[in-house]
Amino acid sequence: MKVPNPMGCRQCGIDHRVHAIQAGSGGTHTWEQPTEQQIKERMQTRRTEKTR
Template identity: 65%
Template sequence: MAAPNPMSCRWCGIDQRPHAQQWKKPVGWHKWEQPTQQQIKDRMHARRTERTRS
């Protein structure tokens, strides 16, 4: 499974434009929310790792 876009939703990993309202435990129904700086960093690292393994 591919790592989410670094700027995708903080809670569910869906990009902002197609997000609308989503359900995800434990947060429940939510709108897109900006990820934390740590999430952005972790997602960038995961995507880089995926590219180097391919």
């Protein structure tokens, strides 16, 4: 499982700079900043994945 970038979209985790390309021009949402809780959880998960 690929852990999203901590600053990836709140809804899908895709990085802001490539969100329009990967989510598609007819995507169901626009990029939204993740919550502080999401950022924290993503960072912790990435750290855990590196130690495995």
